[in-house]
Amino acid sequence: MRKILITGGLGQIGSELTKKMRDIYGNDNVVMSDMQAKDTHKDLIESGPFEMLDVLDREKMGEIVDRYKIDTIVNLAAILSAVGEAKPQLCYDVNMNGLYNVLELAREKDLSVFTPSSIAVFGENTPKDKTPQDTIMRPGTMYGVTKVAGENLCDYYFNKFGVDTRGVRFPGLISNDTLPGGGTTDYAVHIYYEALKQKKYTSFIDKGTKMDMMYMPDALNAIVQLLEADPSRLRHRNAFNITAMSFDPEDMAHSIRKHIPEFKLDYDVDPVRQAIADSWPNSLDDSEARAQWDWNPEFLLDDMTADMLNSLRKKLNIQD
Ligand code: NAD
Ligand code: SER
DSSP states (O other): OOOEEEESTTSTTHHHHHHHHHHHHOGGGEEEEESSOOGGGHHHHHTSOEEEOOTTOHHHHHHHHHHHTOOEEEEOOOOOHHHHHHOHHHHHIIIIIIHHHHHHHHHHHTOEEEOOEEGGGOOTTSOOSSBOSSOOOOOSSHHHHHHHHHHHHHHHHHHHHOOOEEOEEEOEEEOSSSOOOSOGGGHHHHHHHHHHHTSEEEESSOTTOOEEEEEHHHHHHHHHHHHTSOGGGOSSTTOEEOOSEEEOHHHHHHHHHTTOTTOEEEEOOOHHHHHHHHHSOSSBOOHHHHHHHOOOOOOOHHHHHHHHHHHHHHHHTOOO
């Protein structure tokens, strides 16, 4: 049985991944950590071990690894694209130095590491449609720069030191537990909350802007599936393109109107996030992930919309 440390565990992915991993590996075998405890996640924090951990504190990370006999780190601590443009120094520190600390500990203590990358690794001159697994990567954001460097660093630790590093390039993730932490794709989560609360939404991303997206249950499956995949089949260990769907705000509105016919969508485009979105692919080619570790997402847009609206109605206590 693995003994797992999750960093950044109270974020959008970590809060749901912790639950899933505790179900699979046992509550005591999944140590969740973050910068500070949040009252909103009291039940999760109390369902297994929780540690306050800044990924920039390598000594404390090492002490936690030793104390719990950790053999796998899932490194989710990060600063995402929009916040990264507002705070580039912080983005660099957390995404680069935090990952470096994780990899150094992994090298010293023979740990496995999973670190998500992102569609943000691509840039203006990357092919936009069916973006290949191996292609031009010259991102225009600090977040993207740290993610490309992170992929390379993880490859280096595997090739040079034999550290078992793995990762995927996540598209925008949509979920109904924890709100996203300041990315460009966040509109695709906010739209569902506002559809239920106000029956209208003002999008900061313009119509016609297609980006790859995925529902959280598929993203969580991807992490566990790749962590447990047969290493002899993996040729792209740290940077698998994966996607489930590609859509623009109008496609989402169309899907929402199947449940809320009066839903209205308008636009107040944010130039910073729009420029980031414009530099990212319209759709990824994820055939290598499908071939090397049997990646196969379940949720498409309409299935996701039905599930999101159903779950959020319960969460927000909204009747119709
Ligand atoms: P998030 O912003 O929701 O959560 C990140 C967590 O990291 C937060 O809880 C924050 O408190 C914590 N954190 C920040 N600085 C820290 C530090 N110094 N030490 C410890 N913890 C710190 O992010 P997320 O959406 O859960 O993303 C997790 C990973 O997945 C990131 O690497 C991100 O780049 C990647 N990813 C996410 C998406 C997405 O749509 N959510 C898409 C592509 C890639
Ligand atoms: N959802 C993330 C962002 O928008 C993609 O990495 O930053």
